[in-house]
Structure formats: structure tokens, C-alpha cells
Amino acid sequence: TPPASARKGHKKNRVANAQAKQAAARRPAPRRGGVKGTSEMVVGRNPVYEALRDGVPATTLYVQQYIDNDERVRDALKLAGERGNINLMEAPRPELDRMTNGLNHQGLVLQVPPYEYAHPEDLTAAAYDNNEDPLIVALDGVTDPRNLGAIVRSVSAFGGHGVVVPERRA
Template sequence: MAGNSQRRGAMRKTGTKKGMVVGSGGQRRKALKGKGPTPKAEDRPAHPAARKAAAERRAAERSGGGRGGSGTGRPGAAETVAGRNAVVEALRAAVPVKALYVAERIDSDDRVREILKISAERGLPLLEAPRSELDRVTGGAVHQGVALTLPPYEYADPADLVAAAFDAGEVPLIVALDGVTDPRNLGAVVRSAAAFGAHGVVVPERRSAGMTAGAWKTSAGAAARTPVAKATNLARALRAYQDAGLFVIGLDGAGETDIAEARALDQPVCLVVGSEGAGMSRIVTETCDLVVRIPIVSSVESLNAGVAAGVALYEITRARSAGGPR
């Protein structure tokens, strides 16, 4: 009956009161503790801004980082060339190719026809793929339906360049680059080295351009017959050359003498060329046996590494053919 507190369920058991328990608010706030400030859009992998930033980084690596980039990309990684003009130029320059990708149902033009013709003549691996696959391979770069991948460049050991010269019974001539970060400059140096009979080019492992597609194209095929070596420590490699009997000559605008007047050009030589702006580093300069200059008309002008190497190699070749400087 009503008011009978003895009937079953009439009295609430202790501890079963509905609602908040005294002191539970602090516990609930602790349970709902945040994880810190929200990361930036670029730091969230699934965010479109993060994907766009990653694609831009990959594109910069493939292009050698522009004029100021390292050009080396990830160690041991294959490089990708995307776009019809870029692919045509790379194939014309006999750049080594790992695979050529062509989009399904591609709109053919003169460039595409030339790409297919060269690939057939060279027997290149040709892969027909959907555009989504080309987007993945190129990291979202504009590919116009064609792309090719390059195998990682196999660098020589600096000591092998000298050994090859001595084995051939020739006077060693090596070119070393210090701080040259533009792949096109590296390609130009490789081309000059091949033209003047140098036995190879040495680049440091850090702060240097690598043998990217841009370097291959600028070398105009010379990279296929002139080895490029990579030195972990350039100054140490130069000292090893000195121990092997090479005369290390550095190029600098403030050099001790004009290169045409140097007296060691007909000897085994390692020519060191620095960047156009910074030149050679202090430790490399101190390692050189002699620092020479290329005389130019105006003190405000300078030569980039590719041009400077070509001029210096010409003077060395001229001195050797004449039995020494005149």
C-alpha cells in the first residue's frame, strides 16, 4: 500500500543515488584531458596540405633542388623525370633508364612518338599504366602522361680514378668539386673533363650536386664514359691524392699566380674547383699545393664552376702537349 516503506523497492539502497557523486567532477575532467594543441595542417599526414607539401619536396629532390639544392635526393633512391619535354630531352641525352611509363590511351604528338621510337631502339622497359599510377610514381608532379625512372647512380671510389690512369700508363688528371650544388654545373664539368681527357670527377658526399637527370643531360652523354667518384671527406681524399704523387691545384680569384704560368701542369694533377659564390672552403684551400687564378677582365665578374673548369683543363692540356708552360 501507499506509504509502506517495508515493501520491496520502496527504499533506495545506499550508494545507488542517481546523478553526480560528490567529487566526481575532477575525475571526469582528468578523464577528458586533451592531447595538446592541434598539429598544423602540414604536420597531419592525411591532410591535403601535408600531401601537397610532400609532393613539392619530392619534386624538388627530383629536379636536383634547383640552383641551390643538393641534387642528391635520398641516398640510393631512384630519380623520376616527368613531362613530355623533360623525358624527350633525357632520352636524347642517353640518360640511363630503369623504366618508361606511358599513360593508357595517351594523346599522341611528335614528342610522344619520339619517346616511343627511342625507347624501342634502346630496348627500354615500357610500362603502360593508368594516370593514377603515374601520379603515384611522380609524386603528383605534372607528367602529361609520360615519365621515366632512373636507377641510382653508381659512384666510383676516388682512389679508383688514379689507379685507372696509372694502369693505362697515363699521367693522372682528376677534377674535384668543392661546394658545387648545381647539377647542371656538375654536368658541364663532367663534359669538360671528358673533352680534355681527365680521368674522372670527384664530388664530396655533403653539400654537393649529384648525378641527377639534370647533370646527365648537361654532360651531353659524357657521364657515360667519365666516372664520377664520391668522397666522404674531400680534404682527406685530396691528401690521399698527394700521397699518390698528384699535385693538388686549386682555382681561386685570389690565387698566387695565373694558371697558364703554373709550373706543375705537366705533372699528375688534381684540379680543385669551388662554387662561383663561396669558392673553395678554408680547409680545402689549405690542403692545396698551389692556388691559381684565371685572369679575367673585370674584378666584379666571376666564372661558374663549369666554365672555370673548362678553361683550366684547356691550360693543363696545352701545357702538357707543349711539355710545360711557355
């Protein structure tokens, strides 16, 4: 017979198993779905239309099969077609749900390359080059896109040189 410390029900093993479960719970869940790689998604009829209208670089426009063809959908398809370098793909709703991790895509998803952020040192150097004291705002825990937009607009209005956005939670 194995010693007590080697048995499943021994206190030492129960504590180790509980600690392992807690550690696993703290680990971020693996991302399911989504387009693999480093691309990002713009989801929803109005955001996709606005991104295409404003010339945001894009690689693929996904359109839900059997989508209601309203004015925004037609305009988005027209803009994507005029640009000529955007792939148009038709996909079933479950596939779009998977790609967007369940966000409300309204039948339109635009795949865009990742945004290239400036390094904070470049922002401070640019401010010093203009004989200005740098004003950079660092964000933490901002999750609402409207709040993010309001902060960026406020920084711009106050003559700020940039906003540091963390990789997660902003």
C-alpha cells in the first residue's frame, strides 16, 4: 500500500489540487473563434460603412448570407467594390458569430490590419521638438468605447500629445 501522502484523498493532495484549480481559473480562457492572425474586426452596419467611407485599410468584408439588403449594406458593398482591394466573402450567421466572438455584427464584418500605435517615447520626442512639454494620458480599466472616445477628444482639446492605451481592458 502507498504511504498516506501518496493517496488521492490525503490533505496534501487536496490542497495541491485546489491550488491547481485556482491557478487554472486565473489563466485567461483561450480565445475561441475569430480570424486567426493579427487582424482586427470592425463589426456592425454603421461602423463598417463609416470605416469604408473614411478609407480605413481593410482586407476582407464578410457579409451574412441572406442579409436584409438595406441602404447601409448596399453602401458598404459599393464602397468595398470601388476600392477594389477588399475581398468580399459571404458567410453564414454562425460563422460571423464565431469570428466576432458573439458581438452584434448585424450581418457585416470588416477585417482590418492591426492598428499601428506610436511609441510613447516618439510622442514625447515630437513634443520636445516643438518646444512643448509633453502631455500624455495613460488609461487603465476603460472598457466603454464611448468613454475612450471622450477621453481622446478631451486630450486633443487640451493640447495633449497622446494617449497610452493598454493592450487589455481599453
